[in-house]
Amino acid sequence: MAGMGSPSAMTTLPTQPGDAPASTRGCAELVAAHPWHVTDLGERDRWDPVLAATVDLVLASPVPMSLVCGERFVLIYNDAFADMLGAKHPAALGCPAAEVFGEGWHGLGDIIAEVLRTGRPFLEAEAQVSVPRGGHVEQASFTRGHSLVRDQHGTPLGVLTVAAETTQVTRRLQSLGELTSRLAAALTVDDVARVVLAYAMTSFDLDHCVFAVDDGQEYRFVRRIRGEMIDEADERLPPLWKRIGPVAGSPLVAAATSGRPSFQADGAPLAEVATDRHERRIRALAAMPLRTPSLRGAVTMGYRTAHAWLPAERALLYAAAELIAQAAERARRFEAQHGTAMLLQKSMLPEHLPELDRFRIAARYDVGVDGNAAGGDFYDAFELADGRLAMVLGDVAGHDVRAAAVMGQVRAALRALALTDPAPPTVLAGLDRLVGSLGAESRNEEIFVTVVYGVLDPADGTITLASAGHPPPVLRRAGRRATAELVAVPPGAPLGLGGVWRSGTVRLEPGDTILMFSDGVVERRGQPLDDGLDALVAATAAAAGGDPRNLCSLATAAVEGRTDDDVAVLAVERAVALSRSATMQVPAEPTGPSRVRQWMTTRLREWAVPEPVIGAAILCTSELTTNALLHAGTPAQVHIDLSAERLLVSVADTGTRGSVTRARTDTLSSRGRGLGLIEELSDTWGTDPSVRGSTVWFEMLIP
Numbered sequence: 180m181a182g183m184g185s186p187s188a189m190t191t192l193p194t195q196p197g198d199a200p201a202s203t204r205g206c207a208e209l210v211a212a213h214p215w216h217v218t219d220l221g222e223r224d225r226w227d228p229v230l231a232a233t234v235d236l237v238l239a240s241p242v243p244m245s246l247v248c249g250e251r252f253v254l255i256y257n258d259a260f261a262d263m264l265g266a267k268h269p270a271a272l273g274c275p276a277a278e279v280f281g282e283g284w285h286g287l288g289d290i291i292a293e294v295l296r297t298g299r300p301f302l303e304a305e306a307q308v309s310v311p312r313g314g315h316v317e318q319a320s321f322t323r324g325h326s327l328v329r330d331q332h333g334t335p336l337g338v339l340t341v342a343a344e345t346t347q348v349t350r351r352l353q354s355l356g357e358l359t360s361r362l363a364a365a366l367t368v369d370d371v372a373r374v375v376l377a378y379a380m381t382s383f384d385l386d387h388c389v390f391a392v393d394d395g396q397e398y399r400f401v402r403r404i405r406g407e408m409i410d411e412a413d414e415r416l417p418p419l420w421k422r423i424g425p426v427a428g429s430p431l432v433a434a435a436t437s438g439r440p441s442f443q444a445d446g447a448p449l450a451e452v453a454t455d456r457h458e459r460r461i462r463a464l465a466a467m468p469l470r471t472p473s474l475r476g477a478v479t480m481g482y483r484t485a486h487a488w489l490p491a492e493r494a495l496l497y498a499a500a501e502l503i504a505q506a507a508e509r510a511r512r513f514e515a516q517h518g519t520a521m522l523l524q525k526s527m528l529p530e531h532l533p534e535l536d537r538f539r540i541a542a543r544y545d546v547g548v549d550g551n552a553a554g555g556d557f558y559d560a561f562e563l564a565d566g567r568l569a570m571v572l573g574d575v576a577g578h579d580v581r582a583a584a585v586m587g588q589v590r591a592a593l594r595a596l597a598l599t600d601p602a603p604p605t606v607l608a609g610l611d612r613l614v615g616s617l618g619a620e621s622r623n624e625e626i627f628v629t630v631v632y633g634v635l636d637p638a639d640g641t642i643t644l645a646s647a648g649h650p651p652p653v654l655r656r657a658g659r660r661a662t663a664e665l666v667a668v669p670p671g672a673p674l675g676l677g678g679v680w681r682s683g684t685v686r687l688e689p690g691d692t693i694l695m696f697s698d699g700v701v702e703r704r705g706q707p708l709d710d711g712l713d714a715l716v717a718a719t720a721a722a723a724g725g726d727p728r729n730l731c732s733l734a735t736a737a738v739e740g741r742t743d744d745d746v747a748v749l750a751v752e753r754a755v756a757l758s759r760s761a762t763m764q765v766p767a768e769p770t771g772p773s774r775v776r777q778w779m780t781t782r783l784r785e786w787a788v789p790e791p792v793i794g795a796a797i798l799c800t801s802e803l804t805t806n807a808l809l810h811a812g813t814p815a816q817v818h819i820d821l822s823a824e825r826l827l828v829s830v831a832d833t834g835t836r837g838s839v840t841r842a843r844t845d846t847l848s849s850r851g852r853g854l855g856l857i858e859e860l861s862d863t864w865g866t867d868p869s870v871r872g873s874t875v876w877f878e879m880l881i882p
Contacts, residue, residue: 207238219249227330248337252276265311300326354382362506376403387481434466435477445485469504541727545746555582556697556747568635572695576627603645607680614675628674640687648673657690663720687753692725699744711738732865758822765815795860803830829876
């Protein structure tokens, strides 16, 4: 037959009306009681000895086997094959195969007929079969071998089929391809850890998995455990890394240090190093080394029951470990470059934003898709000598060290100019001369800088604005129904072109917010700029309130699609009334969350906050504090701000990627449920990525 080496068409076993219910008797008993005299085979006691012996072999086998005999291909099979038939069993026994398999017999029947005609065995490398399981039908993969059976005189009797299910192997190979794809998109070691743990737990149906990489003379590791609330690699939080030194008796350390894998089928592989009940319950364990020229590590996979690590499974683990090691090495190189870029960015953005009685200020900076390079976006806000507030948002074209350096010079020069004469046209004219000088000095006339700069008078909320080729800010007007619009700032040329700039004014009424943004917020490839601006204005108007932190978070996600550019946002709100605020530094120790609860309870009751709001806020803050202490391992800062209409709580840490926790998970709290609580209890919440750690915040409206 042509194409005998390819998989056969999918076999489907349809349920036909009139099928007998599944029998509780085994196939051997059913064969013995079947009326064979009404079939092509005749009375069983007159069967050819070879046929009788083959049927006995089929019935005794633990793997799915079937035999078709006679002119009508009468079907005989064993218990394992009966499971594949589902509702067709036991009525299928002794029936013509064409009636049993229905349309699926077309491909299978051709193979059977060819084996009978030629006498040559045939192997189906992969056959897709619809198999009933757990009350539903699923597609399973089988390798099927078909061979001719001859009677004692050499005459063909029928065809014997042996089926070996390869569904698990096929799925694992498919998941290995998915692992390759996901690892290719993993930028950091945190990302690699999440991908590896998710892959291992699902593909191998594990009870316990650990991923570790070297960290000086020690190793840092993160794990995942089946069926537990504690998730040390929650997708929404940095993984919970822990340390382990060169501990004797640790399979993980042994594999990482020696570069040799180990497999234990049954026993207590973690008895000497177990730190909790999860590890003490592990009976079977595989430890795979991760080795590259610049990285040492290991992945361990465990079961709570005995498990034989078969050769095919071991080969798959070897291949996966090689892919994981290469991805971890790439991620480590990325983090080193990313850290340098972020350090440069850190030195060029303001450490703190001003705190005014009736004006709230927030900013947000997101790096672009390529996080290896420092960007040219910047924001700043600072008080002038006369009490007014200067605020600016700018963008230097480029994503490299040079763009960041120009950005730093422009920001520093702007402060100096504003402190001398804060009038927007004067400041932009001075910056124009600076950018022109930098371009001439470097013999590069392609330095492109845009800026929107304004001066806010806290006495009446008036803002004097000027723009040098930058998108206009968005103004959100509070009221019974909030509105938003782009501020009509007089247009001006980008810096360095020798333009002339004019200023305009806008007034913030109580409850209003102004939002400055970089073009990365609204620009998307293949989309008109106006569409992005319209989306940003619509999102600002639809916001639940004018809180600047919430608006900064909404602005970065207002336009659909990804951007390759950095994103900077600065928002200023004129409060309806004076707000109250307080800050607490939380030490990185197990008593931290309880201290926060006591402090917040006292403070919020002093401020006469409604009790339902107090209870929900304390619960959310406690969970956020726990998460901050766990994943950062550094002190956290809790800030509460109460206005007439809402309570804002933020929890910030100064940890960085790859930080190792200094607190025990079980001492503090379960991990992974905190963000779910915030989603349920707060009116809005978000995360603020920054170059100095991370901040998670939430708002609760005051009834």
